Amino acid sequence: MGEPTTGLDPEARNRITALLADLVVDGTTGVQAAHDLDAARSADACLPLADGRLIGQRSSEEVLVAEALARIWQPA
Numbered sequence: 578m579g580e581p582t583t584g585l586d587p588e589a590r591n592r593i594t595a596l597l598a599d600l601v602v603d604g605t606t607g608v609q610a611a612h613d614l615d616a617a618r619s620a621d622a623c624l625p626l627a628d629g630r631l632i633g634q635r636s637s638e639e640v641l642v643a644e645a646l647a648r649i650w651q652p653a
Contacts, residue, residue, distance in 0.1 A: 579610045594619060614644050 582590040601607055617623050623640040625632050
C-alpha cells in the first residue's frame with residue numbers, strides 16, 4: 578500500500594492506522610511504503626531503501642532512533 582495516510586487529517590489518519598493494525602492482528606500481512614517516519618512506529622519491521630535498493634532490515638525503533646540522530650548531527 579503506497580502511503581495510505583498522506584494528505585489526511587489526524588483523525589482520518591488515526592482511523593486508517595487502526596484499520597491496518599486490525600488487519601494485521603487478524604493475520605493479514607501488509608506492506609506499506611512511507612516517507613513519513615511516524616507511519617513506521619507501528620511497523621514490525623522496516624526495509625529501508627536507498628536509490629531504489631534494499632539496504633537492510635531494521636526494527637521501527639532502530640529506524641526512528643537513526644533518523645533522530647541524523648537530525649541532531651546534520652550540519653546547519
